[in-house]
Amino acid sequence: MEVRSFVGRFTMDCIGICAFGLDTKAMLDDNSPFTNMGNLIFQATTTQGLKTHMRYIWPGIFYSLGLTAFPKEVDAFFRHFLLRVFDERRGKPSAxxxxxxxxxxxxxKKVITGDSMKNLxxxxxxxxxxxxxxxxxxxxCFVFFAAGYETSATTxxxxxxxxxxxxxxxxxxxxEVREWLRKREGHLGYECVTELPFLEQCIDETLRLYPVLGVITREVTDTYKFENGPTVERGLRVHLPIYHMHHNPKYFPDPESFRPERFAPENRHNIQPYTFFPFGEGPRLCIGMRFAKMQALAGLVTILKKYRVELAEGMPEKLEFEPRSAVTQSKTGINLKFIPLSDADEYLYPREVNAQ
Structure with missing residues (x-):
């Protein structure tokens, strides 16, 4: 099974229900318009890749040419969808x-007042x-959708x-998952976010190895001189190489190896500040971070309790990335085998038992 597309449909359904109160039916319909639009946002084409890099490096030129970050059909689809949701929900009490x-x-509020910002x-x-x-x-709404969809599916x-x-x-x-479910009689709840420490360590280590964005861009607000180094002038756009930082042996020994124990409580203090930032840092921290982690945990719990996962035949031990993509993607997809476990019925969710 090509797992990226499968997990993408799961995260689409999660976002639809949890964020917008809408059943996208992505898991049941391979041609769900919501999944198609989500894939268009992050499509890996030469044109989209050039546009993405141009927007990062020369934003003034990008917008002066009338270019848009995403295809026009994506904008039209979400505009129509969101305005319909707003009209249905606006002014009506909702639980x-x-x-x-x-x-x-x-x-x-009519007007939203934020923190003071410095005019550079x-x-x-x-x-x-x-x-x-x-x-x-x-x-x-669009940023929350895009951030939650791609982060969870990719990770x-x-x-x-x-x-x-x-x-x-x-x-x-x-x-760990099965022990946690035994204590709760099979109920999956919000507590999984804080009560599955090893699985969360695995997620953090995956985000280190495969940050969703390899580079993020920020603008310098105050001139800063590095000790025995260059001076960074105010107003300069700085590109922060997340992927390079996460794979630098100076900060993460044996950086190419999957070692979840790096993020264990007894080891986490060894990680230097600002060397692990898959969601960015500061006021512009990814808006969908917590939601993305929560839905990723829910999906992983459901898979691990029932299946053993193995590499499909021909799947390489080291992935090659798609160079045209704005986000970290495998060039050939991720093909895995899901082998049902003989004792999986002991860990069914209550709704799964009722459905039998």
Missing amino acids: RKDFVEMVLSFYD KTDERIKVNLKVDDELVMAQ SSFLLYELAKDQKSQERARE
């Missing part, structure tokens, strides 16, 4: 406490005031690949 409910509450030309600190309109609210796929190569770690993760 759902989802992402749409939160962003719709922005309309009551005048040094004046400006209070940020944003008028709330459909464009602003749709932008927040879960690469983690299953690494566990397929490392059966010892896979078995340890499975035993």
Whole structure:
């Protein structure tokens, strides 16, 4: 099975239900329009790759040419979809406490006031005031969708690949999952985010090996001189090489090996600050980080309790990345075998038991 597309459909269903209150039916329909649009956002083509790099390096030229970050059909699809959701939910009491409910509450404020930001030309600190309109609210929804979809799908796929190569770690993760489910009579809950430490270590190690974004861009707000090094002028755009930092043996010994124990409580203090930042750092930390981790854990728990994962025939021990992609992707896909475990019925969720 090509696991990236399979996990992508799972994360699409999660985001649809949890964030927007909508059943996308992505797991049941290989041609779900939501999955198709999600794939278009992160498609690996030469044109899209050039546009992505141009936007990072020369944003002024990019926008002056009238270019857009994503295909126009993606913008049109999500605009139509989100406006329909807003119209259905706006002004109507709802018991759902989802992402749409939160962003719709922005309309009551009329204006959102943020922290003061420094004008890089005048040094004046400006209070940020944003008028709330459909464009602003749709932008927040789109970013949350894109961040949660790609982060979870990519990370879960690469983690299953690494566990397929490392059966010892896979078995340890499975035993942790099963023990946790036994204590809760098979109920999967939010507590899995904090009560599955080894599986979370596996996720962090996967994010180190395969950060979703290999590079992030920031703008220097104050001139800074490195000791015995160059001076970085205010206003300069700086590209931070996340992938290189995560694979630097100075910070992570034996950097190409999958070693979840790096992130164990007794070892985590050895990781230098700002050498592991798969979601970025500071005020612009990825908005979908917590949600992405939570849905990844839920999916991995469901798989590991029922299946042993192995590499499919012909699957290499080292992946080659797609150079045209803005995010970290395998050039050939990730093909794995899912072998049902003989005692899987002992760990069914209550709804699975009721469905039998």
